[in-house]
Amino acid sequence: MRINLFLLLGFYLLLQNNGFAQSATKTNTRQSVIYRCLPCGLECDNKDYLKPGQCASCGMELVNKASIRFGSISPAAICQYIQTHPSVVLIDVRTKEEFEGRADPDFDGLANSINIPIQELEKRIPALSALKEKDIIVFCSHSHRSPRAAYLLGKNGFRKVKNMSGGMSMMRDNTCKK
Numbered sequence: 001m002r003i004n005l006f007l008l009l010g011f012y013l014l015l016q017n018n019g020f021a022q023s024a025t026k027t028n029t030r031q032s033v034i035y036r037c038l039p040c041g042l043e044c045d046n047k048d049y050l051k052p053g054q055c056a057s058c059g060m061e062l063v064n065k066a067s068i069r070f071g072s073i074s075p076a077a078i079c080q081y082i083q084t085h086p087s088v089v090l091i092d093v094r095t096k097e098e099f100e101g102r103a104d105p106d107f108d109g110l111a112n113s114i115n116i117p118i119q120e121l122e123k124r125i126p127a128l129s130a131l132k133e134k135d136i137i138v139f140c141s142h143s144h145r146s147p148r149a150a151y152l153l154g155k156n157g158f159r160k161v162k163n164m165s166g167g168m169s170m171m172r173d174n175t176c177k178k
Contacts, residue, residue: 035062039147070150079176107168139164
């Protein structure tokens with residue numbers, strides 16, 4: 001009888017500990033949000049953080065990694081992509097001066113692109129809502145502004161967004177330039 005009481009007590013404690021471990025696991029799973037730098041095009045975009053705040057490298061806000069929903073396309077592949085996807089929407093997020101070729105240096109631009117400077121993008125998103133299901137490629141001169149633009153579009157329900165990594169400064173193929 002005494003052995004059975006110890007066995008029951010041991011079994012009870014085992015169940016309690018197992019329940020505690022499961023509860024702790026659920027708590028840890030809930031709290032294991034990974035944060036990343038609001039995409040700025042720098043190397044710090046790939047560093048993970050365990051809590052919100054600001055990026056230690058660039059000072060941008062840290063956002064939930066799961067909220068970053070855009071792909072990338074290289075400058076070397078973009079002209080071919082445009083040729084095989086003629087309905088792709090090209091958004092140049094550089095300033096009006098850069099877009100018009102009045103900046104120094106002039107990196108040119110992509111033919112048939114529309115200019116929405118990054119500073120205006122957020123307030124112009126409602127006007128772009130008809131494009132939510134379209135293929136979109138965003139670009140700038142060095143890929144420092146366009147990752148943020150791609151993030152903003154993805155955050156606002158645009159589902160097929162790509163960032164041209166490297167930007168116009170890395171373009172060598174002139175066949176799709178303006």
